[in-house]
Amino acid sequence: QKEVEQNSGPLSVPEGAIASLNCTYSDRGSQSFFWYRQYSGKSPELIMFIYSNGDKEDGRFTAQLNKASQYVSLLIRDSQPSDSATYLCAVNVQAGTALIFGKGTTLSVSS
Amino acid sequence: KAGVTQTPRYLIKTRGQQVTLSCSPISGHRSVSWYQQTPGQGLQFLFEYFSETQRNKGNFPGRFSGRQFSNSRSEMNVSTLELGDSALYLCASSSRAGGGETQYFGPGTRLLVL
Numbered sequence: 001q002k003e004v005e006q007n008s009g010p011l012s013v014p015e016g017a018i019a020s021l022n023c024t025y026s027d028r029g030s031q032s033f034f035w036y037r038q039y040s041g042k043s044p045e046l047i048m049f050i051y052s053n054g055d056k057e058d059g060r061f062t063a064q065l066n067k068a069s070q071y072v073s074l075l076i077r078d079s080q081p082s083d084s085a086t087y088l089c090a091v092n093v094q095a096g097t098a099l100i101f102g103k104g105t106t107l108s109v110s111s
Numbered sequence: 112k113a114g115v116t117q118t119p120r121y122l123i124k125t126r127g128q129q130v131t132l133s134c135s136p137i138s139g140h141r142s143v144s145w146y147q148q149t150p151g152q153g154l155q156f157l158f159e160y161f162s163e164t165q166r167n168k169g170n171f172p173g174r175f176s177g178r179q180f181s182n183s184r185s186e187m188n189v190s191t192l193e194l195g196d197s198a199l200y201l202c203a204s205s206s207r208a209g210g211g212e213t214q215y216f217g218p219g220t221r222l223l224v225l
Contacts, residue, residue: 034213043201043216044154088154098144098167099214103153 002027004091006102015111019076023089023102026070032092033065033072034099039085047087048074079109113138115204115217123223129190132220136183136204142166143185144214145177148199157200160185161207189222197224 003026013019021035032051036044050056050063050072062075072091076083086104093100116135124130136143144167145157156169160179177187183204189196199221203214 036216043199043219046213046215049213090154098156098159098169100156101146101154 002091002093002100004089004100004102006087006089006105008103009106010108011105012108012110013079015079015081015109017079017109019079019083019107019109021074021076021087021089021105021107022071023073023091024071025089025091025100027091027093028067028070030067030070030091030093033063034090034092035061035063035072035074036088036090036101037083037085038088038104044088076107079107081109081111083107084109115202115215117200117202117217117220119220120218121221121223123225124192125225126192126194128192129188130192130222131186131188132200132202132222134185134187134202134204134217136185136202137215140204140206140215141183142205142207142212143179143183144203144205145185145187146201146203147171148201148219149197154201157187192224194224197222 034049035047038044048063050065056063060077064073088104089102090099142161144159159167163179179185199219201219203216205212205214
């Protein structure tokens with residue numbers, strides 16, 4: 001059973017701090033990794049994707065991938081109250097197969 | 112470009128009925144995937160269609176079915192509804208088949224089964 005695990009949270013950080021969200025996956029052959037943000041009552045929206053080991057930065061967001069340790073993380077710098085949402089990690093195990101989602105981590109940023 | 116659209120947005124049905132949900136992908140996208148989201152199970156993959164062919168299928172009973180039309184619009188059908196089918200049903204489109212391609216979600220259809 002291929003799995004994607006996330007700490008459900010809630011993860012609480014003060015405004016301006018760095019929020020660190022983590023995700024582990026079970027299939028070592030996984031190829032593509034995605035982070036989605038979902039506000040309450042809304043559908044998921046893509047934040048970032050990463051395919052290669054290392055860091056990938058986009059504005060205040062940095063995705064980190066470590067295939068040897070089978071984890072992917074998302075750092076949010078200068079967290080804002082508007083970042084309060086559930087963050088979903090998704091993994092594509094093999095090209096041509098479906099995405100597998102974690103159950104999400106709820107982030108709360110207090111002002 | 113217009114995003115993914117789903118209709119209806121909300122639906123109330125009773126046990127035993129059937130329901131059909133519709134999804135129109137982003138223009139030019141040929142892959143449509145369907146997901147069920149519940150508080151307990153999270154986002155679970157139902158099936159994916161690409162060029163009118165089902166490419167992948169999740170672990171759901173045969174009561175859940177889908178199809179895709181030549182214009183890439185997709186429908187999913189749930190027959191003999193059960194209380195446990197109450198969920199947010201999301202469709203996502205991408206330009207190519209397979210989950211490795213970035214997927215964009217529609218607003219979802221919230222189904223309540225009474």
